[in-house]
Amino acid sequence: MFKIYLFSILLLFGLHSFCRAELIRVYAAADLQYALKEIADLYQREHPEDKVELIFGSSGKGAAQIKAGAPYHLFFSADMKYAEELYKEGYLVTKPKPYAVGRIVVWVRKDSGLDPSKFPQILLEAKKIAIANWEHAPYGRAAKEVLQNYEVFDRVKDKLVLGENVSQAASFVYSGAAEVGIIPLSHAISENMKKVGTYFLIPENKHSPIVQGYGITEAGKNLKGVKKFYEFVLSPKAREILKKYGFMVPGEK
Amino acid sequence: MIRLKIKKRLFGPQGEFLLDVEFETKQAEFLVIFGPSGSGKTTLLRIIAGLEKPDEGFIEVDGKIWYDSKKKINLPPQKRDVGFVFQDYALFPNMNVFENIAYGMKKKDKHKVIELLRLAKMEALKDRRPDTLSGGQKQRVALLRAIAREPKLLLLDEPLSSLDRDIATFLREEIKAFQRRYQIPTLMVSHNIEDAIRLADKILKIENGKIIASGSPREVLFSKNPSSGFILKGILLEKVFRGTDYLLSIAIGTDIVEITASKEVGETLNSGDWVQISGKFFATVREFR
Amino acid sequence: MHEINWLPFWLTIKLASITTFLLLLIGILLSYYLAYNRHKINTIIEALLSLPLVLPPTVLGFYLLILFNKQGLIGTLWYKIFNKQLVFHFEGLVVASVIYSLPMMVHPLTAGFRSVPKNLIEASFTLGKSRLETLIRVILPNMKASILTGIVLSFAHTVGEFGVAVMVGGNIEGETRVVSIAIYSAVESMDYKTAHIYALILFFMSFLTLLALYFLNKKWKPYDKA
Structure with missing residues (x-):
């Protein structure tokens, strides 16, 4: 029994070591779920020697994990604040650069019978509204601002279902658990969600601009691949992908 | 040769009492500790084996001190070199008869195990597991296991008490035969007078933790004055x-x-x-x- | 077409195997102590050991995160010895899993130790065998069913953990993204197909392990009782 055990453990360790190529480990805000995946795929096609590993979650959680010592090489925040905070405390080694500006939408399933363009009335009709937790998700913060600017926050706050990050909030509406979701435009135009839902783009002036910044972490500072990918994100090809997912990119209108 | 003097507080069915025993034995003697149950016999045997600690006193076997409260000596059971036969045999269920007997041998000797089995007419059972044996067979395996390690002292705790009378009578003779053959000093605890009569060179009669009589079976068990007439x-x-x-x-x-x-x-x-x-x-x- | 990533499975099996193996060693020592020693402090130890059963995994995860991170007591020590972080690394997940699944090993083993008749142990002592040899040759072989139960429960419990893993390990592919987290991630990113496949495999794996456990337990019972 012991022998078999030891053997299988050794075997597993052996197999595991094969899996490690040149690794670029990226923590990214969940709104980048689709866009960054496509950018990473493109990058890996051009640089087969590197492997980009993506971990998505809320910006706040990512910042907290980096402070606690998470081995991420790059950090893509959904705002500038978290990135700058990390930079100031020495966890990021490059000054945070903006790479995209995001927009938010009101999203419903087509089969819900709701019309997202009737905003904000639609919120009063819905039983549950999914948004990301504004405590640590910048898109949640923007969604909250929208609700406040339309002066409905107090009336709907009991209906809010908070996702840990925007992806979770999106999955709440996608699965039908909530009727209405205030989610990133990038999610709304992903293939998955486009098929089953419709959305209404919330006017830019109803929330402060969602300027997203990124940087290289302490753990990633001496890695060549990390530097390459860091630069690749600002390349024209990558910017095209970001634009395709509804982001505005710095320096363009 | 054993020299022993120990004291220990015990809690019996009739409340607390003091086990207070002192005796000496001669070479290769068969000593039966005889008395009713609850008199402290088994505890005495366990103290000699090192499975329990007395409150004070000393135990010396063949000039070697096993226990001495004054000198703070207390050898663990492993160092005392005894062969202990438990009342319920305590055979290892995960080993067969052969492995049980060989387990405690100081020098692994296959032939010795086979010889012992042959003497007990149990060769055919050597690959059997204990749970497939009868009570008498288990008893014999337990005895062989204790003898196989050639101990300085053989300790038997009511070894025949849970057997049928016929088997007990038969095994009693076998125990005697083995004891004679290997010349091992033996202490046996029993409340059965047949054991005392048939086996003992010397009897210690214990009641409530004290030795109330000692000597040959005839001296201890029967009246010393010859009766007149035909009684x-x-x-x-x-x-x-x-x-x-x-x-x-x-x-x-x-x-x-x-x-x-x-x-x-x-x-x-x-x-x-x-x-x-x-x-x-x-x-x-x-x-x- | 959709490609299934098997890495989380490998990782989970690796984690559960290592955790179970370590738990077996730790569990035997701890349970041996608990089963054969009677101190007042044992009650406290047993209560502490059972804590992971009743505590929400996130509570445990939270405290472990604090202990394991760079400033934390254990984290600092670990960093000094191995020059490596504990949180968000596989090793941290192993340590957390060992703590989390401890009762799953210690409870059956303690019961197993107590089920071995005391006179077998005493017999072994009087036959000149040390505690260690008695443990290996007499006690452990006579509590096989308990050992198997401990192994299976620890393994299954580790495979199933989520709260602790997500707090201490994060969600890092090939390092800490175990199946339970991969399922959560898949659902979150609306990849229901992957979630379904992972979940189904996990379901059948758990069922088959438990089936095997019950089967073997029945088969081994007689020896454990003797």
């Missing part, structure tokens, strides 16, 4: 009703005799009772073995 004293071992009368088995001295008794007399007697056989009775007496 024999014995202990009733068994009575069997045969339709009209009883057949009584009575231990007298180191012999067992069988005599008949009328239905009326037989009914008043129980095994373990002291009986007197007076010369006035007409008795058919024949040798038991």
Whole structure:
């Protein structure tokens, strides 16, 4: 029994070591779920020697994990604040650069019978509204601002279902658990969600601009691949992908 | 040779009492510690084996100190070199008969195990697991296991108490034979007078933790003054009703005799009772073995 | 077409195997102590050991995160010895899993130790065998069913953990993204197909392990009782 055990453990360790190529480990805000995946795929096609590993979650959680010592090489925040905070405390080694500006939408399933363009009335009709937790998700913060600017926050706050990050909030509406979701435009135009839902783009002036910044972490500072990918994100090809997912990119209108 | 003097507080069914024992034995002697249950016999045996610690005293075997409260010596059971036969045998269920016997040997010797098994006529059972053996077979394996390691001292805790009388009688002789053959000093705890009569070179009679008598079986178990006339004293071992009368088995001295008794007399007697056989009775007496 | 990533499975099996193996060693020592020693402090130890059963995994995860991170007591020590972080690394997940699944090993083993008749142990002592040899040759072989139960429960419990893993390990592919987290991630990113496949495999794996456990337990019972 012991022998078999030891053997299988050794075997597993052996197999595991094969899996490690040149690794670029990226923590990214969940709104980048689709866009960054496509950018990473493109990058890996051009640089087969590197492997980009993506971990998505809320910006706040990512910042907290980096402070606690998470081995991420790059950090893509959904705002500038978290990135700058990390930079100031020495966890990021490059000054945070903006790479995209995001927009938010009101999203419903087509089969819900709701019309997202009737905003904000639609919120009063819905039983549950999914948004990301504004405590640590910048898109949640923007969604909250929208609700406040339309002066409905107090009336709907009991209906809010908070996702840990925007992806979770999106999955709440996608699965039908909530009727209405205030989610990133990038999610709304992903293939998955486009098929089953419709959305209404919330006017830019109803929330402060969602300027997203990124940087290289302490753990990633001496890695060549990390530097390459860091630069690749600002390349024209990558910017095209970001634009395709509804982001505005710095320096363009 | 054993020199022993120990004291230990015990909690019996009748409350607290003091086990307070002192004795010496000679080489290769078979000592039976005899007394009713709850008198501290088994505890005494466990103390000698090192499985329990006395409050004070000393134990010396063959000039080696096993325990001395003053010198703060207390050898663990592993260092005491005893062969202990437990009342319920304590055979290892995960090992077969051969492995059980070989387990405690100081020098692994296959032939010795086989020889022991042959002496006990158990060769055929060597690959059997303990749970497939009868009580008597288990008892013999336990005895062989204790003997196989050639201990300085053999300790037997009521080894025959849970067996049928026939098997017990048979095994009693076997224990005696093994003890004689290997010349191992032996201490056996028992409340059975047959054990005491048939096995002991010397008996220690214990009651409530104290030795109340010691000496040869005849000295300890039977009256010292020879009675005048034709009176024999014995202990009733068994009575069997045969339709009209009883057949009584009575231990007298180191012999067992069988005599008949009328239905009326037989009914008043129980095994373990002291009986007197007076010369006035007409008795058919024949040798038991 | 959709490609299934098997890495989380490998990682989970690796984590559960290592955790179970370590738990077996730790569990035997701890349970041996608990089963054969009677101190007042044992009650406290047993209560502490059972804590992971009743505590929400996130509570445990939270405290472990604090202990394991760079400033934390254990984290600092670990960093000094191995020059490596504990949180968000596989090793941290192993340590957390060992703590989390401890009762799953210790409870059956303690019961197993107590089920072995005391006189077998004493017999072994009087036959000149040390505690260690007695443990290996007499005690452990006579509590096989308990050992198997401990192994299976620890393994299954580790495979199933989520709260602790997500707090201490994060969600890092090939390092800490175990199946339970991969399922959560898949659902979150609306990849229901992957979630379904992972979940179904996990379901059948758990069922088959338990089936095997009950089967073997029945088969081994007689020896454990003897």
